[in-house]
Amino acid sequence: MHDLSFDLAALAAFYEKGGDPADVALEALRRAQAQAKLNGWILVREEQDILAEAKALKSRDRAKLPLYGVPFAVKDNIDLAGLPTTAACPAYAYRPERSAHVVERLIAAGAVPLGKTNLDQFATGLVGTRSPHGAPRSVFNADYISGGSSSGSAVAVAGGIVSFSLGTDTAGSGRVPAAFNNIVGLKPSRGLFSASGVVPACRSLDCVSVFALTVADAAEIFDVAAVFDAADIYARTRMPETAVRPGAGFTFAVPRASDLKFFGDDEAARLFEEAVFRFEELGGRTRRTDFSLFEEAAALLYDGPYVAERYAAVGPFIEANRTAADPTVSGIVLAAKERSAVEVFEAGYRLEALKRRATALFADIEFLMVPT
Numbered sequence: 001m002h003d004l005s006f007d008l009a010a011l012a013a014f015y016e017k018g019g020d021p022a023d024v025a026l027e028a029l030r031r032a033q034a035q036a037k038l039n040g041w042i043l044v045r046e047e048q049d050i051l052a053e054a055k056a057l058k059s060r061d062r063a064k065l066p067l068y069g070v071p072f073a074v075k076d077n078i079d080l081a082g083l084p085t086t087a088a089c090p091a092y093a094y095r096p097e098r099s100a101h102v103v104e105r106l107i108a109a110g111a112v113p114l115g116k117t118n119l120d121q122f123a124t125g126l127v128g129t130r131s132p133h134g135a136p137r138s139v140f141n142a143d144y145i146s147g148g149s150s151s152g153s154a155v156a157v158a159g160g161i162v163s164f165s166l167g168t169d170t171a172g173s174g175r176v177p178a179a180f181n182n183i184v185g186l187k188p189s190r191g192l193f194s195a196s197g198v199v200p201a202c203r204s205l206d207c208v209s210v211f212a213l214t215v216a217d218a219a220e221i222f223d224v225a226a227v228f229d230a231a232d233i234y235a236r237t238r239m240p241e242t243a244v245r246p247g248a249g250f251t252f253a254v255p256r257a258s259d260l261k262f263f264g265d266d267e268a269a270r271l272f273e274e275a276v277f278r279f280e281e282l283g284g285r286t287r288r289t290d291f292s293l294f295e296e297a298a299a300l301l302y303d304g305p306y307v308a309e310r311y312a313a314v315g316p317f318i319e320a321n322r323t324a325a326d327p328t329v330s331g332i333v334l335a336a337k338e339r340s341a342v343e344v345f346e347a348g349y350r351l352e353a354l355k356r357r358a359t360a361l362f363a364d365i366e367f368l369m370v371p372t
Contacts, residue, residue, distance in 0.1 A: 001027050006163040007213040008220055011070060015062060021054040021069030021112065028071040028114055031161040038142065039134040040155035042076045043083050044115035053112050065110030066224055073156040073165035074103060076116035077123050078208065079197035087199045088121040088131045091324035092317060100197025101229045102166065102208050109224045114162055117152030122314050123168050123201040124329045125149050126176050132326070139181055147177030147372075149201075150209065154181045157211040164212045164221050170201045171301050174209030179372040186210040186218040191236035194229035202301070202309040204234065249283040250366045255291035262371065272371050279369070287365060297354045305347040307332065308339040 001023060004014060011024065032044055054069060062068045074080045077087040079096035080103055086093040099107065107113065120130040128151030129135040136151040138144035139158040146155050150167025154177035157165050167174040169187040178185025186209060193208040200206055210225075212218040229235045254276055262269040280286060300306050310333045318325045318333050325333075361368070 002030075005213070006071065006160055008067075008070065008163060008217045009214075011163060012068075015069060019069075021057045022051050024069055024071060025050050025054040025112055025114075028161055031159065032114065032156075035139075035155075035159045035161060037137075038139065038146075038155050038159065039131075039136045040118055040146075040152040040159065040161075041073075042086065042088065042116045042118050042133055042152070045083065045113065049082065050112060050114065053107075057110060057112075060110070062110075066220065067106060068110035070111045070164070071114050071162045072106060072111050073114050073117045073153055073162045074100075075119055075123075075150050075153045075165070075167045077119060077168060077199040077201075078103065078166055080113055080116060083116055085116075085199060087123065087314075088119050088133065089324055089326075090132065091321050092122075092314075096197065098197070100208075101194035101227075101231065102225050103197070105225050105227055106166075106221070114156075117150070117156055117165060117167075119151055119153075119167075120149035120173070121326045121329045122199070122310070122333070123149040123170065123173055124310060124326075124332055126172055128152075128177060130326045130329055145180070147180035149173040149177075150211070151177050153211050154178055154183065154185075157181075157213060158183050164210060164217060167209045167211060168198060168201065169207050169209035170205050171298065173201075174207075174211070176372060178211055184210075184212045184215055184218045186212065186222060188222060188226060189236070191232065191234045192222075192226045192238055194227070194232045194235055196229055196231045200309075200313040202306060203313060204309060205301070205306070249285060251285045251287055251364065252279055253287045253289040253361065253365045253368045255370060256288045259291035259295075260371065268371060275369065289361060289368070291370070293354050293357050297351060297358075300347045300351055305339045305343040307336040308344060309336075311336040 057069055079085050079100040081099045084093040084095050118131050118133050118136050125148045128146045128148030136146040136155045138146050150173050153165035153167040156162050158181035174187050175185040187207050190207050210218050210221045226238050228237050315333050318330050
């Protein structure tokens with residue numbers, strides 16, 4: 001049991017042979033305890049509650065539950081009934097009466113939530129270090145960070161504790177820690193996963209994201225969770241999949257050499273070029289492209305007017321509870337109060353122009369590859 005992989009295919013095979021969801025739940029709890037020093041968790045549910053849900057699955061039709069007995073974790077800015085939502089700020093804590101819409105969908109499909117994971121406070125950061133619970137560590141080397149803001153969610157999956165986890169991704173908070181921990185990070189288009197029951201960071205941009213062990217697992221979670229929710233004002237209906245382009249080979253883009261930044265890390269630069277070469281060996285055609293439009297778009301969020309949306313989300317709470325907030329997070333959020341409505345509108349116009357350029361780029365390529 002200790003060696004059982006928690007990817008969905010392995011668990012399905014385990015259950016096909018008569019395996020018990022309660023045994024998987026107990027093993028997940030054991031692994032969580034064994035990796036406690038990685039600071040991945042804020043709250044783990046009571047063992048008796050987890051086992052009760054796992055045992056109840058035995059009386060249900062496994063064929064109708066695509067996530068039968070699958071353990072998962074929830075970033076602590078997403079509501080999970082029975083546990084407080086803190087967004088890594090204990091003074092902000094509240095107890096939701098029900099789970100977030102996306103969590104409810106997953107539980108209804110047979111998945112068993114283990115608890116709430118650590119994060120950069122109020123999902124403000126990409127490094128995973130801005131938490132009063134300590135910085136989650138890389139599963140490969142505790143001397144390294146896990147990335148953020150969905151830091152604990154990545155650690156829980158990469159450490160084999162759960163099959164998948166939920167994070168949020170406003171500008172990289174799901175994909176960055178996935179890359180740092182060598183797992184799959186999926187950011188659906190905004191609105192495909194409901195944000196009902198999610199503490200907002202930048203509400204018009206926030207997306208609930210998935211951490212998984214394989215691309216196939218991420219796709220299966222997506223199929224279960226991508227359900228329209230009328231209670232989410234940004235919700236959208238899932239569209240038909242885009243057909244794969246005919247013909248051999250593929251074209252992918254990478255930033256121009258002048259746009260690549262490795263900050264003196266020669267090994268990172270070498271590994272990135274090796275990755276480019278591997279795609280070329282697989283039949284890929286490389287296109288070096290101007291990356292400045294993406295950097296400009298990012299600046300609108302991190303250093304520009306869009307940061308004002310973070311004040312709209314949690315600014316009044318931080319102003320009333322200065323000592324409760326991480327100083328860096330507080331500085332970012334409160335500085336945004338000075339942004340004007342005119343600046344925000346102008347930034348919106350600029351963002352639309354940048355989107356038009358990005359759309360033209362992606363018309364001719366399958367994907368854009370960048371360093372983490």
